Amino acid sequence: MKLSRLLPVGLFGVLVIFLAIGLTRDPSVIPTEMIDREMPTFELSELRDEAVTVSQDDLVGEVTLVNVFGSWCVACLQEHPTLMELSRDNTVRIVGINWRDDREDALAWLMKHGDPYEAIVFDAESELVIKIGVTGAPETFVLDPSGRIRYKQIGPITPEVWTKTIRPVIDAMESESVS
Amino acid sequence: MRALIVLLMAALWSVTIAVAQDGSAESPEEVDARTEAISKTLRCVVCQNQSIYDSNAPLAEDMRNLVRKRVEAGDTNDEAREYLRERYGDYVLMSPPLQMNTILLWTGPIFLVLIGLIWFLARLRSGQALPDRAGLSEADKARVAEVLSETPSAK
Numbered sequence: 001m002k003l004s005r006l007l008p009v010g011l012f013g014v015l016v017i018f019l020a021i022g023l024t025r026d027p028s029v030i031p032t033e034m035i036d037r038e039m040p041t042f043e044l045s046e047l048r049d050e051a052v053t054v055s056q057d058d059l060v061g062e063v064t065l066v067n068v069f070g071s072w073c074v075a076c077l078q079e080h081p082t083l084m085e086l087s088r089d090n091t092v093r094i095v096g097i098n099w100r101d102d103r104e105d106a107l108a109w110l111m112k113h114g115d116p117y118e119a120i121v122f123d124a125e126s127e128l129v130i131k132i133g134v135t136g137a138p139e140t141f142v143l144d145p146s147g148r149i150r151y152k153q154i155g156p157i158t159p160e161v162w163t164k165t166i167r168p169v170i171d172a173m174e175s176e177s178v179s
Numbered sequence: 180m181r182a183l184i185v186l187l188m189a190a191l192w193s194v195t196i197a198v199a200q201d202g203s204a205e206s207p208e209e210v211d212a213r214t215e216a217i218s219k220t221l222r223c224v225v226c227q228n229q230s231i232y233d234s235n236a237p238l239a240e241d242m243r244n245l246v247r248k249r250v251e252a253g254d255t256n257d258e259a260r261e262y263l264r265e266r267y268g269d270y271v272l273m274s275p276p277l278q279m280n281t282i283l284l285w286t287g288p289i290f291l292v293l294i295g296l297i298w299f300l301a302r303l304r305s306g307q308a309l310p311d312r313a314g315l316s317e318a319d320k321a322r323v324a325e326v327l328s329e330t331p332s333a334k
Contacts, residue, residue: 126237126245130242130266133266135224136225
């Protein structure tokens with residue numbers, strides 16, 4: 001008898017637990033499916049020189065950051081100084097995916113804010129972007145030397161994100177390749 | 180007369196079959212219709228609660244174009260959906276598939292209804308005796324009977 005009295009309280013408790021988990025999650029963060037998968041094959045033109053094609057083969061050999069950006073993307077400006085600094089110090093190779101942009105606009109944007117990219121894939125129709133499951137810009141993939149995707153950063157790389165999240169991922173990769 | 184009608188209908192029937200078999204490559208209308216049907220079952224990853232068919236987001240537009248290309252290339256509806264699911268996960272499907280991590284979601288409501296039904300029937304069968312409404316003692320009842328019996332004409 002007493003036990004059945006407690007039943008509603010118990011059910012309420014279960015409900016509270018479910019809601020506490022469900023309502024505190026950020027619905028805009030979609031878990032990525034691409035971790036530990038090979039970079040898909042693609043063949044797209046280079047932003048700065050239409051005659052040059054860039055493919056997945058250009059992303060192997062060393063650790064690479066693949067950064068999705070566009071001149072229309074406001075949050076990209078926020079991470080741009082960090083990327084510039086990384087490229088100045090030669091910390092890591094950075095390849096850009098210029099997403100849904102206009103060539104002229106993108107080049108003007110890079111002229112104005114600096115160009116940290118070793119190569120830039122021009123992806124006006126989201127071809128590569130959909131292949132790697134991008135949901136918005138900026139997004140950055142960390143590739144290991146074999147071209148496998150090891151991490152995905154959603155949102156801008158601030159100095160804090162770099163030191164606390166991405167740097168450790170790269171360090172871990174480098175130590176595993178040594179052993 | 181009747182035989183003639185039957186014959187005519189049979190002839191018409193065979194003609195429609197022939198036409199249907201002839202159109203093995205999909206017409207633009209069919210591609211449109213299938214693209215639309217698939218797009219309605221895929222979720223826009225930018226706007227969350229819209230399908231890519233309803234959404235005006237640029238990425239949704241590109242996804243619709245991609246679905247169209249896959250349909251034109253001969254993908255079945257499921258294959259086209261699978262292409263995007265591989266990249267964006269189950270999230271991209273408007274209705275969650277029935278699998279291990281969604282089993283509770285799909286069967287939960289049925290269980291709840293069953294539990295409620297069992298509880299209801301159990302209570303019904305146990306037929307809990309209702310308490311004596313006014314809680315009258317034997318003496319009270321006797322008095323009531325007495326009063327009622329002796330005043331039929333007092334009205």
